Amino acid sequence: MWSASAVDQHTPEPGVGSLAEDYLSVRHTTEQICNPLTAEDQMVQSMPDASPSKWHQAHTSWFFETFILRPFLKNYRPTDDRYTFFFNSYYKQLGGHPVRAQRGLWSRPTLDEVRRYRQHVDENMMKLLEAGVPDDVAALVVLGMNHEQQHQELIVTDIKHALWTNPLKPAYRERAAAYSGDAVPLKWIEHNGGESLVGYSGDGFSFDNEGPRHRVLLHRFGIASRLITNGEYVEFMRDGGYSRPELWLSDGWDAVGVNGWRAPFYWVERDGEWRVYTLNGERAVHPSEPVCHVSFYEADAYARWAGTRLPTEFEWEVIAARAPVGGNLLESGQLHPSSVRSPAEARGTPELPIQPMQLFGDVWEWTASPYIAYPGFHPATGVLGEYNGKFMCNQMVLRGGSCTTPTSHIRATYRNFFPPHVRWQFSGIRLAHD
Amino acid sequence: MWSASAVDQHTPEPGVGSLAEDYLSVRHTTEQICNPLTAEDQMVQSMPDASPSKWHQAHTSWFFETFILRPFLKNYRPTDDRYTFFFNSYYKQLGGHPVRAQRGLWSRPTLDEVRRYRQHVDENMMKLLEAGVPDDVAALVVLGMNHEQQHQELIVTDIKHALWTNPLKPAYRERAAAYSGDAVPLKWIEHNGGESLVGYSGDGFSFDNEGPRHRVLLHRFGIASRLITNGEYVEFMRDGGYSRPELWLSDGWDAVGVNGWRAPFYWVERDGEWRVYTLNGERAVHPSEPVCHVSFYEADAYARWAGTRLPTEFEWEVIAARAPVGGNLLESGQLHPSSVRSPAEARGTPELPIQPMQLFGDVWEWTASPYIAYPGFHPATGVLGEYNGKFMCNQMVLRGGSCTTPTSHIRATYRNFFPPHVRWQFSGIRLAHD
Amino acid sequence: MWSASAVDQHTPEPGVGSLAEDYLSVRHTTEQICNPLTAEDQMVQSMPDASPSKWHQAHTSWFFETFILRPFLKNYRPTDDRYTFFFNSYYKQLGGHPVRAQRGLWSRPTLDEVRRYRQHVDENMMKLLEAGVPDDVAALVVLGMNHEQQHQELIVTDIKHALWTNPLKPAYRERAAAYSGDAVPLKWIEHNGGESLVGYSGDGFSFDNEGPRHRVLLHRFGIASRLITNGEYVEFMRDGGYSRPELWLSDGWDAVGVNGWRAPFYWVERDGEWRVYTLNGERAVHPSEPVCHVSFYEADAYARWAGTRLPTEFEWEVIAARAPVGGNLLESGQLHPSSVRSPAEARGTPELPIQPMQLFGDVWEWTASPYIAYPGFHPATGVLGEYNGKFMCNQMVLRGGSCTTPTSHIRATYRNFFPPHVRWQFSGIRLAHD
């Protein structure tokens, strides 16, 4: 069984291990995440947006094979030439890929064959890396590792949905419940606005959509010290939140009606009590835990009900830029957002009298910002230009990572993005005000 | 690996073995059919009409548990009470069942658990049968065995579709191609019409929809001595069969347009040659083999093009009633329709100067008869009344069994039924004329 | 305003008027039916199955133009060559027609232009008919007249749906309510079965699908003396008719769920009272009137609930063959089914001690017979072969005409057909038993 401590040992620490060591560590984590799952579990695609764990394992290997081994390893012999088409996700310039919604129909290659495929790719990657690679190839390897980390998060997110779809509601694994004490009071961190620099700078890895670093003009604002809790969200529900159109965006109100939303995803009411399906099985909703699995529409409606609004992605970033990365991330092994541990955690410093909490981990935080390009942004030329840029429409930016995000993968400038109706991600709410 | 000879040894011969032996034989055949399949293969539901092999194995066990063990075996302890809901197919009076199209999402129970479920049911059935059962319970056991045989056929039919959906087009098993000689000439067996008795009589098993036996008035007709071959069907295609609206029923013409039909299902044209996917993999279309995987609409259009028509189910039955059951059925192990073996096979007798060939096995034969109740038919009261009667609308009758039908399961009065657009069944064409 | 008496004067009586007089009479009736409707009303297509009144008026003219004037009137000059395509309904061999569901989008040609089109066709038809036509052309003219009568019924049926779709629920016309007394008792007319002749014989007009006349073998049966009333149907509803799966065909049960059926179409419950929308506006449901606007599924479920069944089309026909055509048909001007007028109506004769009532008019009666070809049926060659034959699949036969059927159009051998889920037709229930 996968244990958090095992993961900890292998988390790539940029600059610590060699590239080859880091590579193996990332690959190993993927397999650990899949370990509690049977071959059958790894087949399930419970909706078109999600993918089977087996597919994630194969596709991440395909990424290294397609973009690194084929062009850069002399005499590389692929496992199966048909995989080039078979495990392509969405790179149109490669000449085609299977229909996304059919990934769950593929019993072949079997999980054993996919494992051999991973091994084959790893062996050849080692051959390449041990011989040493030029900087541009090394950059591609690091991109592939970050790509695989994104899929680690998706494996967890998608298997949660897959197992929940099963009427037997099996758990991903049994585990003692996380700590859940009382909620700490919500405070407001005020910011005077003005010109600020946003976007990535530094010499580590970042995605192309985090740059170019540029100046933005912020207006005076306040941002909440912590996430909105289940208890607070239940107040919204009790106050008719899901039946008052004046609280909702037009598309959001339509989504409420079409989908019959009346609570966060994974919640179910039994005998008057709200219960929630987690990766450890179903249990009561704990009031002090951050509300999770809400859409942007719900986050926005909640904020309007509360007389506030969601922060923009830059308001979030300038606050988060001052905070160290850490919290309830993948390595905690919780796989569920957790309450603020203790009042001590909330204690401020002279510089920052009110401490921002839960910025990293727990839940991805919906922002008020549509996902668009930064000024001067140009996607890479060639196939890898399709990685991020082509999705810059109809999606909203989320910030901060969740309890399923690897620690080494997240940072203050990181921009995640999903369409506003999506609920199967670990997504939650932080408020702001003018 | 599953071998035809192994199946032969266990085929239930009514009246030969004891009920317990017959029961075990049927159950064993199901497992043999599934043997070449991995747990992952047995997960696949490639369309809502089809079901995963694992589900078929579980549902057939559920049938015995629900209708025999629970009511009749004292102190029976079910494996899991949730299975009552979980593996119900369509019996509404039992209070609900899962959405059919989601059967492929269920990784749990695992294949191993389903196998244990089968074993548990078998052990308890043995307990019951060895103690001796009254006639009404014995009748239910035989119904359950016939029910399981229907699902044996569906396992083969559905896994063919499942594996074909996979871009890698894997075979169910490798096997030498069946004999395929030249086609024998098509002759016409003439019948003078008049009053005839149709429907089951005898003291063996039959389904409720095969009765009551009753008189029908036939008009003078002729029926073809053999099935239509691929070669003949290609002539229809070459003559613009799929692009001439005057040959088609209105709904059929719509189906051609919406689905883009231009050949039987599983056919693909490569470099000007028609090839076909079979359970042994893809190979060239053999002209003398019976055309297979055509819809009722295509069968009807072919008949119209040929200046003929399809037989009614009663025309078919009065001819078949004179012929012994036999041919290319499940036990042949071909799993594909085959040509008439030799001219000798076609040789007539004084009583029947033109020998009807391929009546049983090879392909289910579309008839011109909508599936409706016989005069005086009443479905059983209670839940099992839902078995056949409630489907008597919008479907057409097929007769004769296919290469995937167990020999002991088929007879001249047997009525199969499918909607007219369906193509994934092993269904073909026999002509008739006035 | 259209009055019933005006219609009476012009009803074509075969053999009475000349062909030209009959032609004009039929054409005139169409226009009378449309008279209460504005140009805007005549635009509405409230669902793909229905058509705008303006389209019906144009398409019936197109029929005469396409099949008679163009081939047989020398130097005929069409109004607009584009109408050949524009007003084709479904004749595929003519090379195409607009998408059916878009008929309601065509503001041009305007109603005035369509009226001029009708006039142009009429003037040219008169030119042709006054010069005298050979028998085969005369037969086409009579076919065109019967075709137009079918569309007269559809104009009424479709405009009912169109006006009902409007939240203002306007009436087609204001009119005093029809007589609605108490229901007369339902009795059973018994028949001994045996061989009977069915299908049209005679030298008047009949559709191709009414022949060839042929022998059928009937089994002993009984048929109800009158239609099922609203009051009786309400009993079925109160007894949980719409929530008991055991009463329904599988496809019917699905239709109940998907469409949320819980009463006949056009019924609405207000303050605990069932009310019905009629062409004269909304009013209370009268218990003694025949139930109307039910699907085959509902008719079948009602019969099962009542411990009976629907008659076959031949059982209906042998009874109806002995009865004169008459009753609440189009010329009554009711446009709604009506109660049996008085007990006197139900009085039998020595030959037929129990009088069958309401066989013609009021509502089309669903039969248990799928719509298929009679033995030896061959559709006409050429385009007009598409008239009836190509619909012989997935539909059920209805018999007897309704309150919207012209009297001269109906007879005992007449076969109407609709898919089993359809409810906007004036369709009702007559029971039978074994």
Place this chain on the structure above:
Amino acid sequence: MWSASAVDQHTPEPGVGSLAEDYLSVRHTTEQICNPLTAEDQMVQSMPDASPSKWHQAHTSWFFETFILRPFLKNYRPTDDRYTFFFNSYYKQLGGHPVRAQRGLWSRPTLDEVRRYRQHVDENMMKLLEAGVPDDVAALVVLGMNHEQQHQELIVTDIKHALWTNPLKPAYRERAAAYSGDAVPLKWIEHNGGESLVGYSGDGFSFDNEGPRHRVLLHRFGIASRLITNGEYVEFMRDGGYSRPELWLSDGWDAVGVNGWRAPFYWVERDGEWRVYTLNGERAVHPSEPVCHVSFYEADAYARWAGTRLPTEFEWEVIAARAPVGGNLLESGQLHPSSVRSPAEARGTPELPIQPMQLFGDVWEWTASPYIAYPGFHPATGVLGEYNGKFMCNQMVLRGGSCTTPTSHIRATYRNFFPPHVRWQFSGIRLAHD
């Protein structure tokens, strides 16, 4: 027939006429636009996004009745209380409205009744206005007038689609073609960036979404002096623009595939020549006219192909703020975008050496800006808060008005918004670069 000059006389000039005169002028223009249309034309709803002209005429009256007459005119007697529900478009807080897609089914109220409804509203509005109204009511009247102007534009846009849907392709009116000379060269207007003020200021009317006025930080950019022409867009098409995935946003590429886009909407290729449907009928595409009826996806792909990008809404606004409102707007009567008239038009001034052309009128210009709230924006409380704010998601901002926009309705700060796939609006392309 509606003539441009007639419109000119009645265009409301803020500050010139009295409120009552302005009101009547706006109302009159609506009726002039509808004049060339029959009652049948005014029924057509050719897709759910569009509405019938009759509905637009009624809904704009409903706006005055609902928000002004009912609350503020003592003893006001409405025409029909059911209209409150019937002609509500999307104001959820009013308690419901009909399904949008069914507006084309309503033959009642007839056009004559709607005209009487307009007259009734006008008479009562006159009563109110002549008595004098306080400022807050006057503001609502001006909002209602601007609301009606938006619907004037939609009437033109929607009737174009409605008539085009008709296979006969009728023209809205016959009119001599607009001038179309050669294209003037495209030049770049450079801007140094820096902080700028955007959003409405002044004491005229503006929509709530144009404020609050606030500072934004612009980065150095250039913007094109004129719109992209058909000739330039054809170059993109010839260079494989619609078949090169690297040019498209992911959602855009999907839209190309699903809809089969290969040219702007209303274009059709006949014998190798591109032709275009206009409100004056079909004619050849003129190369120097601005390309029109393209989606945001096409505008974005064109810009990428050209090595440029679309401007942000603020880049557009700071340039437009220096230009007077004028150009090919509704009052020109062209109802189609037109070429830059002459090189003289392009002549610069010392202050602005390169003259921006076609900023107002011709086509709405897609910007790179998603439609979101300005900092500090709060929608009005109450029902009218639904006017703009609830649509701030999944839409893109368009600027500048089109050839169907009333002159008095547009200004530099005006924000129009549509989803990125929409093509039936008069929408086109202006380029920018970093």
